[in-house]
Amino acid sequence: MxxxxxxxxxxxxxxxxxxxxxxxxxxxxxxxxxxxxxxxxxxxxxxxxxxxxxxxxxxxxxxxxxxxxxxxxxxxxxxxxxxxxxxxxxxxxxxxxxxxxxxxxxxxxxxxxxxxxxxxxxxxxxxxxxxxxxxxxxxxxxxxxxxxxxxxxxxxxxxxxxxxxxxxxTSQQSLEQLKVEAFDRPLAHIASTENEAQIEQLKQLLMELRPSGQTILPQNLKPCSELYYKIGSAYLTQQQPEKARDYLQEGLRLLERNRDSDLYQSLYRRLGNVYEKMRQFDQAITAYEEALKIARSQNHSEMVKVILSDLAEVALEQRKFDQARMFYQQSLEIAKSQKDFFAQASTYHNLGNVALEMREHGQAKDYYQKALQIKIDYDDRYTQASTYHQLGNVAVEMREYEQAINYYQKALQIKIDYGDRYSQGSTYHQLGIVVQKILKYEQAKHYYQQALKIFNEYNDRFSQAQTGYQFGNLLLELQDYEQAKKYYQQALQIFIEYSDYFFQARAYQNLGIIALKLQDYEQAKKYYQQALQIFSKYNDRYSQASVYGQLGVLTESMGEYQGAKVYYQQALQIFSKYNDRYSQAPIYNQLGLLTEAEGNPAEARNYLQQALEICFEFGDNRGITSVQEQIDRLSS
Missing domain, CATH: 3.40.50.300 (P-loop containing nucleotide triphosphate hydrolases)
Structure with missing residues (x-):
């Protein structure tokens, strides 16, 4: 040497x-x-x-x-x-x-x-x-x-x-050695300093094959395009989508005359990944569809399977659940015909994501467990982390908080073992949510800060906004309204920047709660209406329920009892339709308070009793104490 x-x-x-x-x-x-x-x-x-x-x-x-x-x-x-x-x-x-x-x-x-x-x-x-x-x-x-x-x-x-x-x-000898190292070395799939070093090596070779101010030699067109693909892919792994986009677009320009090549297809598919990361979903769909067209024209079923999953992921991000499920099912059929068990595991996992978003918790759990079993059978430990993470999300929705923490800890340990620091951020974020639900506020704060630190390291502003929003929820629960408002407004600006309407609506709704707490009723109403308008536009019926519940509280606070009762009944109807029994409890509680104020103690007791039964059913000790005190007060 x-x-x-x-x-x-x-x-x-x-x-x-x-x-x-x-x-x-x-x-x-x-x-x-x-x-x-x-x-x-x-x-x-x-x-x-x-x-x-x-x-x-x-x-x-x-x-x-x-x-x-x-x-x-x-x-x-x-x-x-x-x-x-x-x-x-x-x-x-x-x-x-x-x-x-x-x-x-x-x-x-x-x-x-x-x-x-x-x-x-x-x-x-x-x-x-x-x-x-x-x-x-x-x-x-x-x-x-x-x-x-x-x-x-x-x-x-x-x-x-x-x-x-x-x-x-550069000597020819060094150049040939660099070519071998650059083209034969597989790309890393985890953001790391090793990946950064590989990017620099690839760029060094690119400078040799495409010097500034010189016409690129015909024999170097494809190698340079491949380098643009590799560098773009590596930057995407490093969570730098803007740089990734620039390199991939340059690779596509070089291959303009050879559109049917596998590399041209790969460049478009990776560009779709980049646009998806940047939350520019229309551009992502366009890139994926171009890649899919090439894959189908070449009867390349392996890539068709992968790109269908990509399109499904975008549909899921856009909350087009039926479309997402359709694409994933098409991808799954190809994976089964190829006996590709790794792809089957990935698709079962993704079908679990769709079911979770549609609040089909039992179905989601079944899909995740199918995915996990395949991953365990084939000793794919690294990808088990994402499925444990999602099983944690299901457990949270089912109020099985200790089980959720167990799943998240398993996911986190795998990510730590494999040095995947970026992905640790999302699990710290979820751990913050679950410990907040069991009232461990200092621990929740610690987990959110860990997540924010990681997302800041990778300049992932959208994920920072999501965790900042969640931090605002914690502060709201602690009744620190001014600080909570600050976090919501900062998060809202980023959600607007990234055109994420769902999280914009959530932020507007919680800003409405703060305005209501501060008795700024007109501002609260404005925020709630903004949230409701977004949820209605995107046909998110379930999320509308909680806004109707809050509008009920607002209207009741303004002394408009009949209007409040209409809002509460709308909320109950939606929660019942989606089989969300737990969320019905606070609505029944509010109806109890409202009918008491109207002078109907028997009807009030009936509503409060229904709320109490649900709290007992879900083991909500804080809710049990609060509702029982109101029933006792009515009886005295």
């Missing part, structure tokens, strides 16, 4: 003799602020160059200071950072000419051939003139191809001052 490394270094220097000589001449003549760029794509070659420069300059009047910024991903103000480093260097007495060789800035600039305007380059362009006085030394920026291109594009004023660009070529 060491011998191979020495040979690669020797070949690199021999191949770039002329460029190296020109660089030495540049260093020799540079005085004051003189800017040069050294283009090197491969990390080992950068180390080789630095070692060679040190060796050649050892006996000269030049002091070469190597400044490495590879750990400063969020660096924005380069001039200030250089001044700080220079001040440290100047403490050493020397009469030699100081030359600064700057490495690692690509982490802040970006080495993507696609993407947004990096903040560091905005500042670099803006404060260019200040460098003459404050950084009056020769500056050599060692960067890969695409990072240099980004400087020329986004910091043109600074770029105009460069006095030389030295392009060092």
């Amino acid at each position: 060491l011998e191979q490394l020495r040979q690669n270094r020797s070949v690199f220097l021999e191949q770039n003799q002329e460029e190296f000589a020109e660089l030495l001449t540049f260093i020799d003549f540079a005085q004051g602020l003189t800017i040069g760029f050294i283009e090197i794509n491969q990390e080992p070659d950068k180390a080789t160059l630095v070692a060679a420069l040190r060796e050649h300059l050892a006996e000269s009047d030049v002091e070469l200071a190597v400044l490495n910024f590879s750990q400063e991903k969020n660096l924005r103000f380069l001039r200030e950072a250089l001044i700080e480093r220079i001040n440290r260097i100047k403490t050493r007495p020397t009469d030699r000419k100081l030359v600064l060789l700057i490495q690692g800035l690509e982490v802040a600039i970006g080495s993507d051939g696609v993407g947004a305007y990096p903040p560091i380059l905005q500042d670099l362009n803006f404060v260019r003139d200040a460098y003459r006085q404050s950084v009056a030394y020769p500056l050599l920026f060692v960067l890969p191809d695409y990072a240099i291109t980004r400087i020329s594009k986004y910091a043109p004023d600074f770029w105009a001052w460069q006095s030389g660009v030295f392009r060092f070529k």
